[in-house]
Amino acid sequence: MSYQKYYVPEDSKYPIYIATALFLLVMGAAGTINDLGKPESNSVYILYSGFAVFAITLYFWFRAVIREHIAGLDSAQLQKSFVFGMGWFIFSEVMFFAAFFGALFYVRNFSVPWLGGDGEKGLANMLWEGFEASWPVMSTPDAGSAFVLADKSMSWPGWGNALKWLPLWNTIVLLSSSVTVHFAHLALKNDNKKSFNTWLGVTVTLALIFVGLQAAEYYEAYAHYGLTLNSGIYGSTFFMLTGFHGFHVMMGGFMLAVMLSRSVFYNHFDPHNHFGFEAASWYWHFVDVVWVMLFLFVYIL
Amino acid sequence: MSAVIESHGHDDHHHGPAKGLTRWLYTTNHKDIGSLYLWFSFAMFLIGGAMAMVIRAELFQPGMQIVEPEFYNQMLTLHGLIMVFGAVMPAFVGLANWLVPMMVGAPDMALPRMNNLSFWILPFAFFILLSSLFMEGGAPNFGWTFYAPLSTTYAPPSVTFFIFAVHIMGASSIMGSINVIVTIMNMRAPGMTLMKMPLFVWSWLITAYLLIAVMPVLAGAVTMMLMDIHFGTSFFNAAGGGDPVLFQHIFWFFGHPEVYIMILPAFGIASHIIETFSRKQLFGYASMVWAMASIAILSFVVWAHHMFTVGLPLAAELFFMWATMLIAVPTGVKVFNWVTTMFKGSISYETPMLFAIAFVVLFTIGGFSGLMLAITPADFQYHDTYFVVAHFHYVLVPGSIFSIMAAVYYWIPKWTGNMYDERLGKLHFWLSFIGVNVTFFPQHWIGLAGMPRRVPDYALQFADWNMISSVGAFLFGASQILFMYIVLKTVMGGKKATPQVWEGSRGLEWTVESPAPYHTFTTPPKVN
Ligand code: HEM
Ligand SMILES: [Cu+2]
Numbered sequence: 001m002s003y004q005k006y007y008v009p010e011d012s013k014y015p016i017y018i019a020t021a022l023f024l025l026v027m028g029a030a031g032t033i034n035d036l037g038k039p040e041s042n043s044v045y046i047l048y049s050g051f052a053v054f055a056i057t058l059y060f061w062f063r064a065v066i067r068e069h070i071a072g073l074d075s076a077q078l079q080k081s082f083v084f085g086m087g088w089f090i091f092s093e094v095m096f097f098a099a100f101f102g103a104l105f106y107v108r109n110f111s112v113p114w115l116g117g118d119g120e121k122g123l124a125n126m127l128w129e130g131f132e133a134s135w136p137v138m139s140t141p142d143a144g145s146a147f148v149l150a151d152k153s154m155s156w157p158g159w160g161n162a163l164k165w166l167p168l169w170n171t172i173v174l175l176s177s178s179v180t181v182h183f184a185h186l187a188l189k190n191d192n193k194k195s196f197n198t199w200l201g202v203t204v205t206l207a208l209i210f211v212g213l214q215a216a217e218y219y220e221a222y223a224h225y226g227l228t229l230n231s232g233i234y235g236s237t238f239f240m241l242t243g244f245h246g247f248h249v250m251m252g253g254f255m256l257a258v259m260l261s262r263s264v265f266y267n268h269f270d271p272h273n274h275f276g277f278e279a280a281s282w283y284w285h286f287v288d289v290v291w292v293m294l295f296l297f298v299y300i301l
Numbered sequence: 302m303s304a305v306i307e308s309h310g311h312d313d314h315h316h317g318p319a320k321g322l323t324r325w326l327y328t329t330n331h332k333d334i335g336s337l338y339l340w341f342s343f344a345m346f347l348i349g350g351a352m353a354m355v356i357r358a359e360l361f362q363p364g365m366q367i368v369e370p371e372f373y374n375q376m377l378t379l380h381g382l383i384m385v386f387g388a389v390m391p392a393f394v395g396l397a398n399w400l401v402p403m404m405v406g407a408p409d410m411a412l413p414r415m416n417n418l419s420f421w422i423l424p425f426a427f428f429i430l431l432s433s434l435f436m437e438g439g440a441p442n443f444g445w446t447f448y449a450p451l452s453t454t455y456a457p458p459s460v461t462f463f464i465f466a467v468h469i470m471g472a473s474s475i476m477g478s479i480n481v482i483v484t485i486m487n488m489r490a491p492g493m494t495l496m497k498m499p500l501f502v503w504s505w506l507i508t509a510y511l512l513i514a515v516m517p518v519l520a521g522a523v524t525m526m527l528m529d530i531h532f533g534t535s536f537f538n539a540a541g542g543g544d545p546v547l548f549q550h551i552f553w554f555f556g557h558p559e560v561y562i563m564i565l566p567a568f569g570i571a572s573h574i575i576e577t578f579s580r581k582q583l584f585g586y587a588s589m590v591w592a593m594a595s596i597a598i599l600s601f602v603v604w605a606h607h608m609f610t611v612g613l614p615l616a617a618e619l620f621f622m623w624a625t626m627l628i629a630v631p632t633g634v635k636v637f638n639w640v641t642t643m644f645k646g647s648i649s650y651e652t653p654m655l656f657a658i659a660f661v662v663l664f665t666i667g668g669f670s671g672l673m674l675a676i677t678p679a680d681f682q683y684h685d686t687y688f689v690v691a692h693f694h695y696v697l698v699p700g701s702i703f704s705i706m707a708a709v710y711y712w713i714p715k716w717t718g719n720m721y722d723e724r725l726g727k728l729h730f731w732l733s734f735i736g737v738n739v740t741f742f743p744q745h746w747i748g749l750a751g752m753p754r755r756v757p758d759y760a761l762q763f764a765d766w767n768m769i770s771s772v773g774a775f776l777f778g779a780s781q782i783l784f785m786y787i788v789l790k791t792v793m794g795g796k797k798a799t800p801q802v803w804e805g806s807r808g809l810e811w812t813v814e815s816p817a818p819y820h821t822f823t824t825p826p827k828v829n
Binding site for chain 1: 319323324326327328329330408411412413414415417418421425428429458462464465466468469472475478479480482483486487488513514516517518520521522524525527528531532533534535536539540541542543546550551554612614615820823824
């Protein structure tokens with residue numbers, strides 16, 4: 001094949017709008033958080049306006065890219081750039097989760113045992129004598145008013161109660177959604193659009209179910225277990241890891257939903273051209289793998 | 302499909318730049334974006350430099366003369382943050398933007414619109430950071446390493462803005478790095494195999510990988526801070542079962558690779574310049590690549606050398622000591638190769654070469670003090686003294702920043718089509734060279750004598766060297782005004798440059814005219 005020109009858009013207004021939106025978003029977010037509990041604060045409107053500009057611009061930006069693709073502007077080489085770009089983006093997400101998993105690993109294997117008087121730095125126990133290390137940490141070293149202690153953790157409840165244990169269902173739901181999105185991909189490759197739409201629809205539904213189950217779990221934790229962000233390091237790691245994962249499930253589910261509507265309403269995608277869907281499905285598999293790690297290190301072990 | 306391309310409406314490659322301000326706001330051109338990054342970096346260099354002048358003025362004499370201690374802390378913090386994230390990193394990204402596509406024979410960066418976004422986030426992020434100076438409670442005052450609990454329990458309210466500014470800077474770096482990697486992996490001209498790539502390209506491939514690996518970790522660290530400050534978590538709070546030392550582990554897991562992010566591109570630049578002005582082929586190309594790759598990999602397992610004194614288990618102290626010393630091996634290989642390249646070369650000493658040679662010598666001094674710091678028991682003495690300040694300023698100022706200046710002198714004829722004024726360039730070099738050494742060399746001594754870092758006042762016995770150090774700093778600061786003048790003068794005019802510019806220069810960027818046309822290599826060149 002002869003060389004096809006690499007498409008370089010002449011200029012573009014989208015990026016500067018996104019940069020402005022990010023500015024508004026973070027100014028609004030920081031202002032809102034700093035002003036928590038002050039009803040007269042207006043920062044939240046900055047946050048909203050940032051979000052609105054962000055969402056709208058992103059919509060037009062992606063629409064432009066899709067149109068360029070349909071017009072045949074993008075060469076095979078450009079498509080490869082997208083593939084690489086998505087791959088490296090997912091790698092950056094992996095490293096983001098690595099920071100939180102690293103924190104979990106560190107507190108479980110080092111700092112909590114040290115506070116309890118074990119190991120080489122067990123000297124730390126002199127800070128709060130009598131603190132006994134265990135995981136989950138159900139009573140914090142300093143059990144003062146700063147912490148609301150939980151009376152139950154989210155860990156593996158034993159075989160007897162396994163079926164009533166939400167995380168198990170979450171795992172089943174998310175693992176099967178990874179399979180269904182794969183079926184969707186296979187269907188697309190076989191040029192079976194109907195089956196593609198169905199499997200993708202099933203996947204999006206499973207994503208919604210997952211988010212619902214997790215909401216139920218959080219409600220349970222706050223309302224019945226007394227487990228909150230405020231209940232010490234166990235609550236901190238639990239909610240941060242599962243929370244950021246849940247947020248990524250929502251983003252991934254949203255991406256898949258967009259792909260579904262593109263397919264249903266605009267008849268996008270054919271057996272050879274479906275990078276948008278593929279990228280979303282990679283992201284989905286990534287979210288799934290993170291969940292498996294969570295299930296192992298946050299819930300089971 | 303290719304037919305569609307040619308017939309499509311406009312063939313943008315024949316266009317020049319748009320007119321007016323929107324050229325810069327909307328541009329997708331890697332040369333425009335490179336210039337934006339470089340100018341932004343220079344502005345930050347001046348702002349961060351002004352803060353350094355405040356610091357050195359206060360330290361000119363013992364006692365408190367000029368600023369309040371609280372404000373001193375803010376200056377120190379902002380100086381560090383601005384120089385690292387605002388001056389050095391964007392300068393290297395700017396150079397990557399200008400040079401990587403031309404060096405690999407690509408028409409532009411792989412994802413041009415995202416490239417524009419990566420840049421335009423930065424002015425906003427630094428606007429937020431600087432505006433914190435005017436917020437209630439003042440700007441961040443906890444040092445550029447923002448250790449918890451200084452940055453959590455005891456932080457001013459502006460820390461929330463700082464956290465979010467770091468988030469978007471991180472987003473900018475990640476997008477910028479993805480762009481660089483994809484450009485290098487996917488856009489090389491036919492025939493340019495990996496092991497034929499110019500070393501600057503190699504250095505950036507590795508740097509971009511490091512950036513994508515560690516910027517998200519930094520984002521994680523500031524997110525945990527945010528949660529600890531506002532939402533009751535106890536990641537860095539031992540009372541709740543967390544650990545303030547955990548913050549240091551996460552920060553330095555980012556921070557050590559970060560210091561290599563600021564030096565690897567400098568390695569690439571030095572290799573090109575030394576090769577050109579020695580009129581010889583670089584000695585040991587392959588070993589240069591391997592050295593950079595091993596430095597990058599090792600940089601992930603040395604972070605706790607910043608934490609020898611916080612109370613690590615003995616095994617960790619030993620492991621991190623040896624791992625750190627191991628880095629000296631590939632670093633030594635590089636220095637050896639540069640020196641060997643010059644050996645028996647027919648060397649001429651234009652300004653870029655002066656900066657490059659000074660880079661090799663002074664960076665090596667910084668490497669040696671690094672080795673001293675790497676010796677755990679010795680670091681118990683050196684840690685948190687001015688010796689550390691001397692160490693990292695030797696690797697960063699005559700290291701990273703000299704390499705950036707060398708790069709500007711070396712490539713500015715390609716960017717502007719004009720030669721810079723060689724006499725003024727040399728003057729700038731000598732003033733900077735003397736200024737840097739007068740500023741930072743005495744800091745080794747006052748550090749060894751026990752002067753702690755991050756203090757606005759000090760004991761009398763340190764007075765003499767501090768005064769000399771401040772004089773050096775004012776000289777260095779002032780000579781950067783000359784640098785700005787030289788650059789502006791070159792942009793306005795000057796002796797016309799030939800395409801090759803330098804007698805000994807090689808590489809694709811020297812095959813196009815000077816100034817480089819707005820679009821280069823719209824069809825890829827052939828590389829043998
Ligand atoms: C041979 C290579 C190097 C070795 C062995 C080394 C070793 C060290 C050690 C052990 C420390 C901690 C000192 C202490 O706090 O007590 C340190 C600090 C530092 N190094 Fe290096 N280093 C090397 C190269 C570099 C390079 C290339 C850079 C940057 C371009 C750099 C930047 C820094 C910075 C910024 C700090 C201080 C961080 C802070 O506490 O604020 N180092 N180095
Ligand atoms: Cu280090």
